[in-house]
Amino acid sequence: MTGTLLQVEKIEVVYKRVITAVQGVTLAVPERQIVALLGTNGAGKTTTLRAISGFLGIDDARVTEGRIAFQGEAVENRPPHEIAGRGVVLVPEREKVFPNLTVAENLIAPVPRAASKAEQRRQEEIVFHFFPRLAELRARIGGLLSGGERQMLAIAAALMCRPQLLLIDELSLGLAPVVVGDLARRLIAIRDELGIAILLVEQSAATALEIADYAYVMENGRVVLDGDRARLKGHQDVQEFYLGQSGGTGGERRSYRDVKQYRRSRRWYG
Amino acid sequence: MQLFVNIVVLASIYALIACGYVLIYRVSRVLNLAHGELMMLGAYAVLATASLFSGHPVMALVAAVVLSLVVGVLVYVFLMRKMTGEMVLAAILTTVALGILIRGIVVLVWSAQQQYPAQALGLPNPSLVLPGGGHISMWSAVLVGTNVFVYTALLGFLRFGRWGMRMRAAGQNPLLAAQRGINLHGVYALAWSLSTLTGALAGILMALDSGLTATMPVIGLKAFPAALVGGLDSLVGALVGALIVAAAEVLLIYYVDPLLSDVVPFLVLVAMLIVRPWGLFGTREELDRV
Numbered sequence: 001m002t003g004t005l006l007q008v009e010k011i012e013v014v015y016k017r018v019i020t021a022v023q024g025v026t027l028a029v030p031e032r033q034i035v036a037l038l039g040t041n042g043a044g045k046t047t048t049l050r051a052i053s054g055f056l057g058i059d060d061a062r063v064t065e066g067r068i069a070f071q072g073e074a075v076e077n078r079p080p081h082e083i084a085g086r087g088v089v090l091v092p093e094r095e096k097v098f099p100n101l102t103v104a105e106n107l108i109a110p111v112p113r114a115a116s117k118a119e120q121r122r123q124e125e126i127v128f129h130f131f132p133r134l135a136e137l138r139a140r141i142g143g144l145l146s147g148g149e150r151q152m153l154a155i156a157a158a159l160m161c162r163p164q165l166l167l168i169d170e171l172s173l174g175l176a177p178v179v180v181g182d183l184a185r186r187l188i189a190i191r192d193e194l195g196i197a198i199l200l201v202e203q204s205a206a207t208a209l210e211i212a213d214y215a216y217v218m219e220n221g222r223v224v225l226d227g228d229r230a231r232l233k234g235h236q237d238v239q240e241f242y243l244g245q246s247g248g249t250g251g252e253r254r255s256y257r258d259v260k261q262y263r264r265s266r267r268w269y270g
Numbered sequence: 271m272q273l274f275v276n277i278v279v280l281a282s283i284y285a286l287i288a289c290g291y292v293l294i295y296r297v298s299r300v301l302n303l304a305h306g307e308l309m310m311l312g313a314y315a316v317l318a319t320a321s322l323f324s325g326h327p328v329m330a331l332v333a334a335v336v337l338s339l340v341v342g343v344l345v346y347v348f349l350m351r352k353m354t355g356e357m358v359l360a361a362i363l364t365t366v367a368l369g370i371l372i373r374g375i376v377v378l379v380w381s382a383q384q385q386y387p388a389q390a391l392g393l394p395n396p397s398l399v400l401p402g403g404g405h406i407s408m409w410s411a412v413l414v415g416t417n418v419f420v421y422t423a424l425l426g427f428l429r430f431g432r433w434g435m436r437m438r439a440a441g442q443n444p445l446l447a448a449q450r451g452i453n454l455h456g457v458y459a460l461a462w463s464l465s466t467l468t469g470a471l472a473g474i475l476m477a478l479d480s481g482l483t484a485t486m487p488v489i490g491l492k493a494f495p496a497a498l499v500g501g502l503d504s505l506v507g508a509l510v511g512a513l514i515v516a517a518a519e520v521l522l523i524y525y526v527d528p529l530l531s532d533v534v535p536f537l538v539l540v541a542m543l544i545v546r547p548w549g550l551f552g553t554r555e556e557l558d559r560v
């Protein structure tokens with residue numbers, strides 16, 4: 001039985017002291033596991049991720065209730081560089097690389113945790129082992145990379161911080177399915193070889209359920225469903241709403257809105 | 271020849287001041303409109319340290335420079351830090367208020383009379399004759415040398431230094447920088463301290479050369495077009511901009527009318543804003559692909 005790396009307990013996040021974005025979200029990331037956080041736009045996935053990574057203070061938001069514990073220590077409302085120092089590193093959804101720095105500079109600009117020059121070089125080698133393409137692009141400016149290369153660089157730069165928990169906001173957004181599949185395989189390799197846990201926020205449930213060991217589904221700032229991969233894949237609601245498979249009741253097409261309201265009121269909030 | 275010397279000296283003054291604007295703008299997108307006042311404060315600090323370390327002019331100068339560095343950090347910690355996350359305009363207005371405050375304090379403490387820090391330190395200011403027949407005062411020569419040194423050091427630091435790289439990174443994307451473990455407050459404080467340091471160097475050397483009154487911020491304001499012409503986020507741009515503005519100013523004074531002196535930098539600025547609003551070397555827009 002592996003221990004729990006990150007424990008989020010009933011957190012509530014409030015923007016500008018009035019707008020509640022996330023309410024009573026509880027989730028756990030065990031060591032060496034890939035956990036996915038699914039949900040539609042505005043479900044509160046990114047806010048949850050920001051709460052964990054300490055991004056909130058900059059947006060005038062706070063965790064007003066609940067607890068976020070990393071390795072047993074409370075980290076809610078701490079500044080982002082401190083949380084990064086503890087080993088929780090975020091790959092943001094947009095603007096994930098420094099556009100005017102070269103690939104090599106992007107990799108060394110982060111502040112690694114107490115790393116000497118030699119350790120840093122070794123870290124760089126590890127990163128190039130997972131992303132050999134980046135070694136070829138060393139001198140390229142970050143702003144000139146393709147979407148997939150950027151995502152690679154962002155993950156690689158995050159790895160340079162020697163994280164224990166990698167938070168990835170939208171792995172698949174805007175990328176071709178081939179690229180996503182490739183990245184997903186690398187994430188599994190990173191998890192297996194480095195023993196890093198990954199919390200993955202995704203709109204694409206199909207992608208996430210391919211690689212995640214466990215998943216949470218969020219709606220309107222709450223977790224409405226959770227379970228391991230097999231359970232969610234087999235779950236009827238997830239199949240209908242997120243995987244786009246028909247419910248199989250008679251075969252007639254129903255309006256998405258009807259389905260959603262019916263399901264929401266009856267089963268998820270019940 | 272004398273004309274050339276004048277241009278170089280004036281360009282050095284503008285460039286040394288302008289790099290302060292650039293440093294702060296580059297990392298935090300804030301225009302420090304109190305830069306001229308902070309520069310003046312550094313110059314007046316020499317008067318204070320001169321009486322403190324009487325008989326040790328070098329000590330006094332070093333103390334004044336260190337003092338202005340501390341002032342820069344204090345300004346950030348107690349004033350600008352509160353402004354992070356607020357609108358950039360709010361931060362800029364804060365610097366305006368700071369400038370007014372400093373001007374008031376300076377007049378209160380040191381009066382509006384002309385002061386001569388060089389005399390207070392007991393330092394001479396001989397005129398040197400250059401090989402080509404031009405004259406340059408000793409302190410002007412020191413200023414030119416300081417300017418060369420400051421720019422070499424800054425460019426090297428930003429290019430190869432770890433904290434320099436972090437400053438560049440933070441300037442491009444503060445959120446991402448913070449998440450990569452870069453301490454933003456550290457970076458901003460560094461930018462402010464470097465900026466007031468270089469500003470104070472300019473102020474001190476100018477005051478040693480030609481005396482000091484409470485109208486010094488005007489020169490700081492005249493250096494602002496130099497920074498803008500070059501592009502606000504480019505150090506090389508500030509250097510070139512300073513050269514252009516200084517050349518225009520010296521030549522127009524010489525050939526047209528000395529009264530134009532205060533107007534020329536802004537004429538150049540207006541011309542530049544019409545043709546190329548982002549400056550010669552400035553970033554037009556972020557390189558971006560979605």
